[in-house]
Amino acid sequence: MSDGEYTIDDELLARARIHAREVIDESDLEIDLESIEWAVSTRAKRRAGACRWDGDRGVATIVLTRRAYERYDWSAFAVVVRHELVHAWEFQQFGESGHGPRFRERAAELEAPRHCHSFTEPRYVLCCLEADCDWRADRHRASAPVRSPERYRCGVCGGTYAVEHVDSGRTWTTASGYGGAKSALGERW
Known part of the structure; x- marks a missing residue:
């Protein structure tokens, strides 16, 4: 990549990071953004996002799917980012994450669904x-x-x-x- 030439992955990650900062600034969600890594999946076919936890390093990695970003409008994709931020918050606070009551409560506060919709038709x-x-x-x-x-x-x-x-x-x-x-x-x- 030459100077000034950005890819769709660069755009996706930049928008996701900006949105994450806005979510944290506008809510009482206590997330250490310095302990979140961001990645793009080009292989995922049905999952728009995922959050992985490395407990040894204390780092959550939010993986966002390029195909979903390309298919959703921004407001729909921003919901995916908020959903994954709730997982990151749970990992940082409790060392584990799921879709249980604690997740549902926080997700509702951020207007994020319990489960993100698939961006592809089922087989x-x-x-x-x-x-x-x-x-x-x-x-x-x-x-x-x-x-x-x-x-x-x-x-x-x-x-x-x-x-x-x-x-x-x-x-x-x-x-x-x-x-x-x-x-x-x-x-x-």
Whole structure:
């Protein structure tokens, strides 16, 4: 990179750092910004951000995803930054972080969601087969509930569910159905 030539990653990190300072100045969130490192992920496909803790160094690393930055407008991406700042605060204050009551309380104060929305469409959708239940769950990879749905139950009513391969519309309810769909789709899988 030559002098004066900035990349989208430079822009993303600069805006995130500025927003972090604004959040801290406007709230009572006690975060040591000097103990936060920032990074950009070019590989993440569904997670817009993450916060990692190095307890030995006492440093939280907030990793923001370039693809999400490119797809969201700034107000939506700023929510991701605030969400990850709450994780950094928890790590700095308590040495651990999750999405429990303490996180939810702080996130609500900063108008950050408990979970950030995925910025990509799911590859699979799990749908309850019970007539009076509208439970659905998105999946981005072929996890065990996608590969063997007969071994799992609906997250609301406990009924059975079907898995849909979003791109093709093919559905299955068993491991053999998964294998059949995968084989039939070949390159389209």
